[in-house]
Amino acid sequence: MADARTARSRAAKGRAAKDPAAQAPTAKGRATRARIVEGAAEVLREQGVAFTTLDDIRSRTGTSKSQLFHYFPAGKDELLLAVAQFEADRVLADQQPHLGQLDTWECWQQWRDLVVERYERQGDHCPLGSLFLQVGRSSPGARAIVTELMRQWQEHIARGIRTLCANGLVSPALDADRTAAALLAGIQGGVTIMMSTGDSTHLKAALDTGIEHLRRTAVA
Amino acid sequence: MADARTARSRAAKGRAAKDPAAQAPTAKGRATRARIVEGAAEVLREQGVAFTTLDDIRSRTGTSKSQLFHYFPAGKDELLLAVAQFEADRVLADQQPHLGQLDTWECWQQWRDLVVERYERQGDHCPLGSLFLQVGRSSPGARAIVTELMRQWQEHIARGIRTLCANGLVSPALDADRTAAALLAGIQGGVTIMMSTGDSTHLKAALDTGIEHLRRTAVA
DNA sequence: TGGAAAATGGACCGGCAAGTCCAGACTGAG
DNA sequence: CTCAGTCTGGACTTGCCGGTCCATTTTCCA
Numbered sequence A, B: 001m002a003d004a005r006t007a008r009s010r011a012a013k014g015r016a017a018k019d020p021a022a023q024a025p026t027a028k029g030r031a032t033r034a035r036i037v038e039g040a041a042e043v044l045r046e047q048g049v050a051f052t053t054l055d056d057i058r059s060r061t062g063t064s065k066s067q068l069f070h071y072f073p074a075g076k077d078e079l080l081l082a083v084a085q086f087e088a089d090r091v092l093a094d095q096q097p098h099l100g101q102l103d104t105w106e107c108w109q110q111w112r113d114l115v116v117e118r119y120e121r122q123g124d125h126c127p128l129g130s131l132f133l134q135v136g137r138s139s140p141g142a143r144a145i146v147t148e149l150m151r152q153w154q155e156h157i158a159r160g161i162r163t164l165c166a167n168g169l170v171s172p173a174l175d176a177d178r179t180a181a182a183l184l185a186g187i188q189g190g191v192t193i194m195m196s197t198g199d200s201t202h203l204k205a206a207l208d209t210g211i212e213h214l215r216r217t218a219v220a
Numbered sequence C: 001t002g003g004a005a006a007a008t009g010g011a012c013c014g015g016c017a018a019g020t021c022c023a024g025a026c027t028g029a030g
Numbered sequence D: 001c002t003c004a005g006t007c008t009g010g011a012c013t014t015g016c017c018g019g020t021c022c023a024t025t026t027t028c029c030a
Helices: A003-013 A027-047 A054-061 A065-071 A076-093 A105-122 A127-135 A140-166 A176-197 A201-217 B003-013 B027-047 B054-061 B065-071 B076-093 B105-122 B127-135 B140-166 B176-197 B201-217
Strands: none
Touching: A027 A054, A027 A065, A027 A076, A027 A127, A054 A065, A054 A076, A076 A127, A076 A140, A105 A176, A105 A201, A127 A140, A127 B127, A127 B176, A140 A176, A140 B176, A176 A201, A176 B127, A176 B140, A176 B176, A176 B201, A201 B176, A201 B201, B027 B054, B027 B065, B027 B076, B027 B127, B054 B065, B054 B076, B076 B127, B076 B140, B105 B176, B105 B201, B127 B140, B140 B176, B176 B201
């Protein structure tokens, strides 16, 4: 619902979120700000961006309208962006420690299970995907958040592949980065499809096929 | 922007789009309806669902408010759903004739190029993905459209794999459906990532790795 | 050709949700 | 203690946008 409305006002004021010291000066303020972001994240997961109003967030977090605008002067978009960053940070954190330790086939399998489990539990709302529709590709911040998340995620996977390679488990001829990119795409697509259809078959197929592809190169 | 607003009114009236003979009785009516859907699709692609109002569509299609509600009595959601169906139909059609003729490696390559080209051209708005956020998983129709699209798409790919198999180009031991699901997930994810980051690397990696995976089983 | 059904134009309504504002309560450094 | 800066409450404004309504024109077919 923000949409055009929000776009208008955003253009009108043109203030952007400043990353450095965006936190409030006092401890109480910082706590409130954090409460808002976390509460907003909850609400957004439950209802989806399109159906969430500032009042929903306000009541969930036990804050007042003025607090929302005190901590996020640029309004809803700025808050949404903060939530997006919050969620993006969770994505990789939730995959640890496995994602950082992809050195044996067993680890890969555990990571695979973790990813499936995590997204099956998440249900049918992608906090990051939806954020996009609201803020739009036009936003400088939004794209950066996702791009960085993808970069790190892919880097973790690629590192895992290189570790396998170093351990002699896969062929050195394998292009680790490209394979990691493909696997990441498979995960993304699997999740997307699961969101839409409620079926995790594709996610599992993507992960299993991707890992199998790796395993197969061991022979080569 | 419809969102809560639309949800409210949708609940209030509760009418649904009736598929059979949803077309207007007269030729002129049918033409107008089609013009609306096509025009709406254009606008939605350009601006994204979140930023598109009925007035945008109205002015683009040269129609009046009453026409919109005449052809889509349930309002914006019904129109959005019609556009979704329209776009969904395009997705597979745009991949023909290659998608239906995946019987040689060359065909697969041509199809791969077509998919990459199609989505690179499409730019950064996924008409179907966004439709979801607006109408939501709760909608009976929306999920059905995507589920059916995925089913058909996957079926086409799987059939291609079986053809390769019949031609002795890949191992009969290969699970065609699972492999097709994985490849489809890769495409979806590649497109998603491209939408967000503007980079088609992942899409290409997913397609190439998937096809390479197929090729490799030829040996086994 | 007449009249019923369909199609169209466009003024109007109502409510909702983002954003504003100011008064008052807290906090913390000097 | 005190006072400047921060934080909080909540009433209020604004204008957008989905949806309604009815008058008018066009189409169709008997």
